[in-house]
Amino acid sequence: MKKGQVELLENSFVVIMIYFIAFIMIGGFLANEFFGQKKMLADLQEKEWVRKVNLIYSMQEFRCNDNSIQLYDCFDKDKIEAFIDLSTSDDAFFAYYREMMGEMVVKVSVFDYAPDVDDYDTSMDYVVYEIGNPKSETYREIKFPIILRDRAKGTNHFAILKIGAYQ
Amino acid sequence: MRKAQYEIFGVVIIIAVLIVVGIFIFATNIKGNDVKSSVFSDISQDLLDASMNSNTDLSFTLEEVFSNCFDEKRNNLCKLKWDGDCCEYGQQSMQNILDATLDTWKFRYNLLITDGTKELEFTNDNRCKSTSQKSSPGFYLIPQSVIVAELFICK
Numbered sequence: 293m294k295k296g297q298v299e300l301l302e303n304s305f306v307v308i309m310i311y312f313i314a315f316i317m318i319g320g321f322l323a324n325e326f327f328g329q330k331k332m333l334a335d336l337q338e339k340e341w342v343r344k345v346n347l348i349y350s351m352q353e354f355r356c357n358d359n360s361i362q363l364y365d366c367f368d369k370d371k372i373e374a375f376i377d378l379s380t381s382d383d384a385f386f387a388y389y390r391e392m393m394g395e396m397v398v399k400v401s402v403f404d405y406a407p408d409v410d411d412y413d414t415s416m417d418y419v420v421y422e423i424g425n426p427k428s429e430t431y432r433e434i435k436f437p438i439i440l441r442d443r444a445k446g447t448n449h450f451a452i453l454k455i456g457a458y459q
Numbered sequence: 460m461r462k463a464q465y466e467i468f469g470v471v472i473i474i475a476v477l478i479v480v481g482i483f484i485f486a487t488n489i490k491g492n493d494v495k496s497s498v499f500s501d502i503s504q505d506l507l508d509a510s511m512n513s514n515t516d517l518s519f520t521l522e523e524v525f526s527n528c529f530d531e532k533r534n535n536l537c538k539l540k541w542d543g544d545c546c547e548y549g550q551q552s553m554q555n556i557l558d559a560t561l562d563t564w565k566f567r568y569n570l571l572i573t574d575g576t577k578e579l580e581f582t583n584d585n586r587c588k589s590t591s592q593k594s595s596p597g598f599y600l601i602p603q604s605v606i607v608a609e610l611f612i613c614k
Contacts, residue, residue: 314477403556404516405555405559406555437510437556438505439513448520
């Protein structure tokens with residue numbers, strides 16, 4: 293092989309190498325952009341979902357208060373019952389919360405954990421708010437252990453708060 | 460330096476520059492975008508607070524049931540309204556709570572209730588006992604008897 297051919301071969305190899313590296317870098321960059329955007333969208337949806345859940349979890353309308361101080365993870369049974377009554381009887385009340393909460397599901401159910409309980413008492417299971425289709429693919433729910441306080445009887449019940457929201 | 464050496468040197472520089480640029484682009488794009496879902500972080504604390512402060516059907520709160528359990532003299536108080544002692548009642552009640560919540564929600568957990576001498580332990584995965592992979596600790600102190608409940612949810 294002549295010297296000129298060797299140089300041509302060397303130069304060709306160098307050019308191929310540069311193209312190869314550039315190709316890998318551009319491909320990696322585009323893939324990263326694509327997945328990065330998807331991740332960003334998922335994060336935004338996650339944040340929106342968290343915002344909705346936090347909105348419900350901290351609503352004064354359901355929480356226990358002691359001399360104006362909001363008690364941590366305690367929900368007031370009477371306030372919840374009053375909210376349900378008003379939202380079924382008062383259209384303006386329902387419209388106000390419909391606009392604020394949007395499509396969501398909020399349920400509270402008391403769990404009787406006593407060792408000898410055979411039949412669960414469902415008289416304290418509440419559908420507080422339910423708008424939307426829970427079978428939707430974008431529906432996602434979370435459950436919290438809470439105290440459900442019965443002020444009239446002065447008792448606390450262990451309960452599960454279920455908050456479902458659409459992403 | 461010969462011409463061939465210059466060429467190789469040039470190629471090395473080009474590749475080095477491309478690698479540096481590539482690393483920079485990836486480093487700026489790969490960021491910790493994880494949303495810290497604060498809603499999940501307090502579940503263990505919520506569970507302890509809600510369960511311990513709830514009233515049982517024995518006219519005690521669950522906190523008082525465990526307080527009685529750790530006191531030999533008061534352990535039999537639960538027998539007035541139930542077949543077993545307070546330790547049995549507390550253990551079965553707490554197990555029911557954990558089964559209905561963390562176990563159902565597919566969380567691995569380890570709950571230890573102790574006064575330093577006696578221990579009650581609840582877990583659905585023995586690997587969760589080790590200090591690694593633990594997150595979201597919940598603590599509850601029963602002051603009368605200095606009993607500490609410590610609930611770990613494992614990742």
